[in-house]
Amino acid sequence: MFDFxxxxxxxxxxxxxxxxxxxxxxxxxxxxxxxxxxxxRVGPVPIMRSFGTAYVNVVRNTPLxxxxxxxxxxxxxxxxxxxxxxxxxxxxxRMAVLGLTAYxxxxxxEALRSGINTVPVGQAEAAxxxxxxxxxxxxxxxxxxxxxxxxxPLTNVLIALTKNTTVAAAIGVAEASLLMKEMIENExxxxxxxxxxxxxxxxxxxxxxxxxxxxxxKRVAVKR
Amino acid sequence: MSGVAKTKGPGDTVPAxxxxxxxxxxxxxxxxxxxxxxxxxxxxxxxxxxVIGPSGSGKSTLCRTINRLETIDSGSISxxxxxxxxEGKELARLRADVGMVFQSFNLFAHKTVLENVxxxxxxxxxxxxxxxxxxxxxxxxxxxVGSQSDKYPAQLSGGQQQRVAIARALAMDPKVILFDEPTSxxxxxxxxxxxEVMQQLARDGMTMVVVTHEMGFARSAANRVVFMADGxxxxxxxxxxxxxxxxxxxxxxxxxxxxxx
Numbered sequence: 001m002f003d004f005x006x007x008x009x010x011x012x013x014x015x016x017x018x019x020x021x022x023x024x025x026x027x028x029x030x031x032x033x034x035x036x037x038x039x040x041r042v043g044p045v046p047i048m049r050s051f052g053t054a055y056v057n058v059v060r061n062t063p064l065x066x067x068x069x070x071x072x073x074x075x076x077x078x079x080x081x082x083x084x085x086x087x088x089x090x091x092x093x094r095m096a097v098l099g100l101t102a103y104x105x106x107x108x109x110e111a112l113r114s115g116i117n118t119v120p121v122g123q124a125e126a127a128x129x130x131x132x133x134x135x136x137x138x139x140x141x142x143x144x145x146x147x148x149x150x151x152x153p154l155t156n157v158l159i160a161l162t163k164n165t166t167v168a169a170a171i172g173v174a175e176a177s178l179l180m181k182e183m184i185e186n187e188x189x190x191x192x193x194x195x196x197x198x199x200x201x202x203x204x205x206x207x208x209x210x211x212x213x214x215x216x217x218k219r220v221a222v223k224r
Numbered sequence: 225m226s227g228v229a230k231t232k233g234p235g236d237t238v239p240a241x242x243x244x245x246x247x248x249x250x251x252x253x254x255x256x257x258x259x260x261x262x263x264x265x266x267x268x269x270x271x272x273x274x275v276i277g278p279s280g281s282g283k284s285t286l287c288r289t290i291n292r293l294e295t296i297d298s299g300s301i302s303x304x305x306x307x308x309x310x311e312g313k314e315l316a317r318l319r320a321d322v323g324m325v326f327q328s329f330n331l332f333a334h335k336t337v338l339e340n341v342x343x344x345x346x347x348x349x350x351x352x353x354x355x356x357x358x359x360x361x362x363x364x365x366x367x368x369v370g371s372q373s374d375k376y377p378a379q380l381s382g383g384q385q386q387r388v389a390i391a392r393a394l395a396m397d398p399k400v401i402l403f404d405e406p407t408s409x410x411x412x413x414x415x416x417x418x419x420e421v422m423q424q425l426a427r428d429g430m431t432m433v434v435v436t437h438e439m440g441f442a443r444s445a446a447n448r449v450v451f452m453a454d455g456x457x458x459x460x461x462x463x464x465x466x467x468x469x470x471x472x473x474x475x476x477x478x479x480x481x482x483x484x485x
Contacts, residue, residue, distance in 0.1 A: 044311070125293055126330035126389075130344035130396060131320025133313060140347065145334050222333045223378035 004187045005197070015179040016201050022096055022165040022175055023205070027158055029101030034108025038146075039138055041109065042116055052109070060106040064167050068099035072171040089174070096168035104161045111153040115146030120224075151217035158213070159206045176201060244269045244400055244431050245290060250299035252285060259285050260296070261455040267400070272432045274442040274463070277452035278478055283435045284327075286452065287404045290433065291322040304399055320348050323393030323401035327408050329385040331377035331392070337364065338373040341392045349396065356395075363391040367421050383414030387421055400431040407438055439482065443467060451475045 004010070040052035059067065072095045075081040083094040119142050127137040147154075166177035180198045187194055245267040252260040259282045267273050275283045288294040289301060292308050292315060301308045303322060309315045331340050341360035345351040351359075364370045367387040369380070377385055386406055393401050403422065407415045419441050426432060426445040436442065442449050442463050449466040451459040453474045459466065470476045 120328075120330075122326055122328050122330035123332060126324070126326060126332070128316075129291055129293065129319055129322070129324035130392070131316045131318075131348040132344075133316045136347055140343070141332055148334065223376060224333055 001190060001193050002197070004183065004190055004193070009186075010179060010183060012176075012179065012197070012201070015174060015176045016205075018093070018173065018175040019162075019165050019201075020205065022093070022100065022168055022173070023158075023162040025097045026100035026104060026161055026165070029097060030104035030108050030157075030161065031154075033101055033105035034112060035143065037105055037109035038112040038116065038143075041113060042138070042142075044134060056106045056109055059103055060110070062103075064099070064103050064164055065170055067103045068096055068167055069170055071095040071099040071102075088172075092168075092171050092173045096165070096171060096173045100161060100164060100168070104157060104164070107157045107160070108154065111150045111157060112143075112146055114153070115148075115150035116142055118149040119145045145222050148217075148220045148222050151213055151220065155210055155213040155217070159210060162206050162209070163202060242269055243267065244271075244304055245433070246300075246302050247286075247290075248300045248302075250286075250289065250296050250301060252282075252289065252294065252296045254285075259455050260289070263299070263457060265450065265457060267431065267433060269399075270429045270431055271447045272426045272430075272434065272445055273448050273450055274446040275433065275435045275450045275452060276437065276439070276442060276478075277458075281452040282455040283452045284404050287402050287433060287435045290400075290402055291319050291324055293324075316348070320344070320396055321399045323396060323398035325386070325389050325393055325401065325403045325406050327405040329377070329382070329389045329409070331385055331388055333377055336374055336376055337369065337380070337388050340377070340388060341395050344392065344396050360391070360395060363394050364388070366394075367391045368417070381414060382410045383417045386410065386414075386418045390418075390421055390425075394425075400433065401425070403432065403434040403436065405435050405437070407436065437482075439467070451478070453478070 005012070037052050037056060040048040041056070043049060072092065075098075076091055076095050082091050083098065085091045085094050123141055123145065124137050127141040132140065165175055168175055169178040169181065172178070176198060180194060183194045184191060243266050245265075247263050247265040250260055250263040251258070263286060265273075265286075275286060277283050285294055289296050290303070292301075292311075303318060306318065309318065331337075332343065335343065338357065338360055341363060342353070342356045345356035345359065346353060361370060361373060364373050367390055369384050369387050369391070372380055372384060372388075377388070380388065390401075390406075406422070407418050410418065415438070419438060422432070422434070422441065423445050434441070434446070446463045449461055449463050450457055451461075451466065451470075451472070451474075459470065459472045459475045461471070466475070467479065470479055
């Protein structure tokens, strides 16, 4: 039933490696971008606050497929924006990372903002009373505590992100789901086997992430 | 300052080294509530001023306006001759010179006791880490929690936490320390350990503004008692004078309620 795996025709590991790379780069990007967005949304500058709010509400409510195809067709093919890559594969990969980051960043931002709400006001007041500026209060006192409070919801976001990388197939990035499409066409008689191989592949990626971060969440929790 | 009974007896021992904190005609509203009404208050260098009064009289708010954790609607506040600036770098610099001790301690929950006391020195004063650590350890010893320096705040008792908070304020070498009901959240048996540290500070000549319900502390450590009610300073006097011979009916009423149990 699973003989198609031995044919040597399909490079499963290669495809999943691209998925892993998409997930890791986008995770790093969206954690940074989401933190910056959260900083804007809680900051004292009105224009930054409005930008943060508008951005989150627009992008979070746009389908990911639209965001990623928008990056590819709009930014790359129409505006000629290539993010420093010179071949079709690299451009596609980078556009997918950009789209995933832009999209997932909004969820990171909102998870983080709920974490900021768990930090008692007195923490920021005490920090301000010591003479720390807004940026220092945010980065030294509030965000470190907020992050510890939201490891569990951020795990959800990262797991969703890992599975969302399959949308990159829409712009031709050679990750796992693109290979699956090809295999479905060629191995129509073993369709359930194909599905289960890919489902298993994603579980292998996401289950350890969930377990590891669940352990981290317990370790770093702030005792009050 | 109409309606304020002021007493400055001959035994007034306030060091006359100039005024450190000056509040002039300060008004503040919380919505419709006029929480501070035409407050005039001057605190001299080295003076210990205890602010007492019934709940909701505005004493905590008064304390928090001095380092601008609460903004004011009108009037002026100046510290060491400089008026309080708007929110920003200037204000942060000024706050570094004004220590604050909160009712709920507010120690940084994700940092150890030692890191709590080092943070301001390193990040605001730009002191070298080694120097800051040495100073932090010395201050923690001084307030009697030197052996707890590697623990997290949640592992300490309330009294210990508040003493760490005092050490954290002292680490900035402040010109004045504001105490906003420092013992109100403590179990009774822990109040004294905190008051003793404060008494020692007062003896060492630290300028202090203390909002409290501890009349014993007011009697023994204060140079001056400020009695507030309904957003106004009703009476200012030396402690002995105030407790034995209050001028205003409001203060008589307040004292009769708290002292005769």
